[in-house]
Amino acid sequence: MSYLNHITGYREDILSSRSIVKKGNFALIEPDGLVKNVIPGFEKCAVTILASPKMGASFVDYLVTMDQGGGFLKGFGGEGIEAFLYILEGRVKVKNEDKEAELTEGGYMYSPEGKKVSFENVGEAPARAFLYKRRYNRIEGHEAYTVWGNINDVPFTPYEGMEDVRVKDFLPSATDIGFDMNFHILSLKPGACHGYIETHIQEHGAYIYSGEGMYNLDNHWIPVKKGDYLFMGAYSLQAAYGVGRKEEFAYVYSKDCNRDVEI
Template identity: 60%
Template sequence: MGYLNNIVGYRDDLLASRSIVRHGNYAILTPDGLVKNIVPGFEKCDVTILSTPKIGASFVDYLVTLHQNGGNLQGIGGEGIETFLYVIEGKVTAQVAGESFHLTQGGYLYATPDEPMTFINNQPADSKAFLYKRRYKPAGNLAPHIVSGNAGQLERIHYEGMDDVTLVDFLPKDPAFDFNMHILTFEPGASHGYIETHVQEHGAYILSGQGMYNLDNNWVPVKKDDYIFMGAYALQAGYGVGRGEPFSYIYSKDCNRDVEL
C-alpha cells in the first residue's frame, strides 16, 4: 500500500486535511492521504477505492492509474454487476463480450450486468481512468445494452437554460438503464439554480477547476482531483470559482427506478 500523491515521511507543518467524511451523508476526499490498494485482477495499476457501501453508497467508484501494460484482464463486473469506465487521460483498450473499444481521453464504455469488462493501457505512458460498478436493478423484461463513445462528441446541453452551465449525458434516457453518468461544467461564477435535495446518490470526480460546494448546508472548497460523495437527500449545490478554468466534474446518478420497501 502506498499513497496516491506519493508523499511520504514527516511533514514540515502540522498534519491537516481538507477531506471530510460524514458516513451516509456526504464526503470530500482529497488526494492527500488517499491510498493505493492492491485489488486482485488489477495488474501494474495504482487503484484507489473511493465510494463504497462502507461510506453509505450503493455503488463503488475507483480511480485507476494504469502503467505500461497495466489493466484488468481478469474482468470486472458481470453476474449482475454493471460497470462504466471513463478515460481521464491516456489511451485504454477495453473489451466487452468479445468486442474491443479503443478509448482515448474522454472515451467511455458501459458494460451490461451480464458481461464483465476487461481493459489495458496501450501506451508507454501512464493512463488514468475513473471506474464505476453497481449491482443492476432489473425492471421487468427491460435490458440495457453496451454503450461507448467519447465525451468530446456528445451534445452539450445548457443546464436548465443557463448559458454558462453545461451538461453531458453518457447513457440513453431509457428505463432499461438504472443509472446515468454525466459531466457538469460551470464557468467561473456560474452555479446551480438552487440547492438540490433528492433521493438519488452521486459520486463525483473533479476533472478541472475549482468550486465551492454546499453539502448539507456546509460550503466546502473543492478543486481538480478531489472526489465528492453525495448520499440520498444530502443538500447539494455548487459554484464555479477561480480564474479562467471551468469547474467540471464527472458524476453518477441512479435513476429510472421506484423506491424499494
Template identity: 60%
Template structure:
C-alpha cells in the same frame, strides 16, 4: 505516503486536510490522502477505492492508475453487476463480449450486468488514469435490457443545464428506462452556480476533472478542487458555485435513475 503525490516522510507543517467524511451523507476526498488498495484481478495498477457501501453508497467508485502493460484481464463486473469506465487521461484498450474499444482521454464504456469488462494499458509506456464504477443492476419488469455504450465526451454536444447558458451538461448514456443509472459531466463557468440547492433521493459519486468550486454538502460549504472526489448521499443538500479565474469547474458524476424505491 500519499501515493498520488509520491510524498514520503514528515511534512514541514501540521498534518491537515480538506477531506471530510460523513458516512451516509457526504464526503470529500482529496488526492493527498488517498492510499493504494490491492484488488485481485488488477495487475500493475495503483488504485484507490473511493465511494463504497462502507461509506453509505450503493455503488463503488475507484480511481485507477494503470502502468506499463497493466490492466484487468480477469474480468470486472458481470453476474448482475454493471460497470462503467472513463479515461481521465492516457489510452486503454477495453474489451467486452469479444469486441475491443480503443479509449483515449475522455473515452468511456458502459458494460451491462450480464457482461464483464477487461482492459489493458495502451499508452506507449506511459500511465493511464481511469475513473471506474460498479453497481448491482436493479431489475424492473417490462423495461428491456441495457446494452453496451461507448463514446468520447469530446463528441457529445454540451447543452444548457436548466436554462442556464453558463452551466453545461453532457449525458453519456441513453435516456432509456432500461438503464437504472446514468453518467453526466456538468461544467460551470467561473461564477456560475446551480439554480437552487437540490434535495433528492438519488446518490452521486463525482470526480472533479477541472477547475475549483465551493460545494454545499448537507449545508456545509466545502472547497473542492481538480482531482477531488465527492460523494453525495440520498437527500443530502447539494449545490455549487464555480470559483477561479478562467477555467470551468467540471466533474463527471453518476446518478441512479428510472427505478422506484425498494421496500
C-alpha cells in the same frame, strides 16, 4: 499499501487534511492522503477506492492509474454487476463480449450486468481512469446494453436553461428505462451556479477534473478543486458555484435513476 501521490516521510508542517467524511450523508476526499489498494485482478495498477457501501454508497468508485501493459485483463464486473469506465488520460484497450475499442482521453464504456469488461493500457505513458460498479436493478421487459464512445464528441447543452451551466449525458437513460443509472459531466463557468439547492433521493459520486468551486454539501459551503472527489448520499442537500479564474469548474458524476423505491 502506500500513498497515491508518492509523498512519504515526515511533513514540514502539522498534519492536516481538507477531507471530510460524513458516512451515509456526504464526503469530500482530497488527493493528499489517498492510499493505493492491492485488489485481485488489477495488474500493474495503482488503485484507490473512493466510495463504497462502507461509506454509505450503493456503488463503488475507483481511481485507477495503469502502468504500460497494466489493467484488469480477466474481466471486471460480472453476474448482476454493471460497470462504467471513463478514461481521464492515456490510451486504453477496452472490451466486453459485445465490443472492443481503443479509448483515449474522454473515452468511455458502459458494460451491462453479466458482461465483464476488461481493459489494458496500450500506450507508453501511464493511463488514468475513473471506474464504477453497481448492482443492477432489473425490471421486467427492459434491459441495459453496452454503450461506448468519447464524450468529447458529445455537445454540451444548457443545464435547466442556463447558458453558463452546461451538461453532457453519457447514457440514454432519459429515453430508455432499461438503464438504472447515468453518468454526466456538469461544467460551470466562473460565477455560475445551480438554480437551487437540490434535495433528492438519488446518490452521486463525482470526480472533479477541472477548475475550482464552492460546493454546498448538506448546507455546508465547502471549497473544492481539481482532483477532489465528492460523494453525495440520498437527500443530502447539494449545489455548487463555479469560482476561479483559469478553468471552468467541471466534474464527471454518476446518478441512479428510473426505478421506484423498494420497501
